[in-house]
Amino acid sequence: MKVLNFGSLNIDYTYRLDHIVKPGETTSSKKLEIFPGGKGLNQSIALAKAGLDVYHAGMIGKDGAFLREICQSNGVHTSYIKEVDEATGNAVIQVSDDGQNSIILFAGANRKLTEDYIDKVLEQFEHGDILLLQNEVNMLDYLIDQGKKRGMKIVLNPSPYDRNIERCDLRKVDLFFVNEVEAGQITGKSRAEEMLWIMREMYPESGIVLTLGDKGAYYSDRTITYYQEAFKVDAIDTTAAGDTFTGYFLASYINDQSGKKALMKAAVASSMAVERKGAAVSIPCKEEVEIRLQTIE
Ligand code: RIB
Numbered sequence: 001m002k003v004l005n006f007g008s009l010n011i012d013y014t015y016r017l018d019h020i021v022k023p024g025e026t027t028s029s030k031k032l033e034i035f036p037g038g039k040g041l042n043q044s045i046a047l048a049k050a051g052l053d054v055y056h057a058g059m060i061g062k063d064g065a066f067l068r069e070i071c072q073s074n075g076v077h078t079s080y081i082k083e084v085d086e087a088t089g090n091a092v093i094q095v096s097d098d099g100q101n102s103i104i105l106f107a108g109a110n111r112k113l114t115e116d117y118i119d120k121v122l123e124q125f126e127h128g129d130i131l132l133l134q135n136e137v138n139m140l141d142y143l144i145d146q147g148k149k150r151g152m153k154i155v156l157n158p159s160p161y162d163r164n165i166e167r168c169d170l171r172k173v174d175l176f177f178v179n180e181v182e183a184g185q186i187t188g189k190s191r192a193e194e195m196l197w198i199m200r201e202m203y204p205e206s207g208i209v210l211t212l213g214d215k216g217a218y219y220s221d222r223t224i225t226y227y228q229e230a231f232k233v234d235a236i237d238t239t240a241a242g243d244t245f246t247g248y249f250l251a252s253y254i255n256d257q258s259g260k261k262a263l264m265k266a267a268v269a270s271s272m273a274v275e276r277k278g279a280a281v282s283i284p285c286k287e288e289v290e291i292r293l294q295t296i297e
Contacts, residue, residue: 002129003047003254004152006057006121006143007040008110008136009067009081011090012279014239020094020102029094036070037091037279038110039134039159042240046247047132048075049285050269052254056081057121058137059109064088070280080121084109089136099235099274105160111138118143127151132250134159141168148172157246161185175207175253177246183210196220207259211245213238217267219249219259228263231271231296240279245270248289268292 015029044056048071056071057080067088071078089110094102118139125131131147133140134157141164147154157177158165170176170186176199184190187198192210196218199208207221216229249266253259269289276282284292 001254002125003052003054003132003250004057004080004121004125004129005040005044005047005054005132006113006118006137007043007132007134008038008089008107009036009041009056009058009060009064009071010038010105010110010136011035011064011067011088012037012093012239013090014093014095014237014278016095016097018097020096020100033277035278035281036067037093037240038067038089039136039157039243040110041067041071042243042280042283043132043134043157043247044071044076045074045280046244046269046283047251049283050248050251050265050289051286052251053077055079055124058082059084059086059112059117061086061088061109064109074280080124082117084112086112093239095237095239095277099238101237101239103239105136107136107138110136113137113139113143115139115142118146122146122150122152125150125152128153130155130250130254132246133157135162135164136160138164140164144168144172155250157242158182158186159242171203171205173203173206175209175250176203177209177211177242177249179211179213179242192218196225209246209249209263211242213241217245217263219263221259224259226260226263228260228267231267233271233275235274237277237282238274240282241270241274243279244273244283247283265289265293268296
């Protein structure tokens with residue numbers, strides 16, 4: 001069984017400020033740092049750091065060569081990453097002194113996927129392989145349909161949630177990763193238990209991972225529901241905490257099929273990512289996570 005992540009690769013321009021800018025306000029930042037990012041790239045690196053073999057597909061421009069390199073140096077298979085004549089996607093990220101963030105995306109090369117490219121990559125995968133997706137690339141509906149047609153298991157993090165998601169047949173998703181904003185948009189509800197309940201009704205065959213930031217996370221499938229509290233840490237930068245959660249949960253779940261264990265590992269790994277600056281560079285490796293786990297268990 002192989003894992004393919006078809007997702008974004010971004011250059012993150014991260015500005016440190018004492019507070020997130022309000023509408024109409026102009027303010028000076030304390031620092032600008034440039035990091036590798038993109039929900040797709042972060043999740044591939046989290047999977048690889050968690051010890052899983054992962055193939056990444058997606059597009060970069062000439063300015064994005066370092067994104068391919070960081071994937072490679074973390075053990076992600078990169079031969080399907082394609083360079084196109086377009087600027088690499090980027091994100092303008094504000095991080096406040098209390099570690100919260102706000103993100104503006106520029107899709108660039110991430111939204112240049114074509115049917116031909118998708119078909120050629122998917123041809124390399126087969127029944128039972130896993131296709132991990134987020135919503136920072138174009139043709140998400142096509143990716144879901146074609147992946148499912150090949151018998152791949154579809155894992156979707158519908159983030160950021162927008163109209164493209166509404167074009168997708170979400171009944172084809174085998175496992176969802178949603179935060180409370182996305183779950184609220186899908187279900188129209190605001191309480192976590194209600195969101196989970198409605199998602200269970202809407203997608204009875206799917207597994208659902210609902211993350212609630214410092215309020216913990218749920219895993220639910222047709223037979224069982226687990227809750228995991230969040231681990232309290234001093235937040236430096238919450239960027240990629242959700243991506244770290246996704247990567248660690250999925251890697252652990254694939255290895256031993258336990259939603260409970262996977263929630264625990266993912267909660268520990270994402271709390272560690274919050275203690276560090278940046279997106280992909282903040283993701284801990286599995287040895288670090290194991291050491292932290294021993295202090296908890
Ligand atoms: O989830 C965090 C990521 O969202 C950042 O790395 C940024 O690039 C955006 O894709």
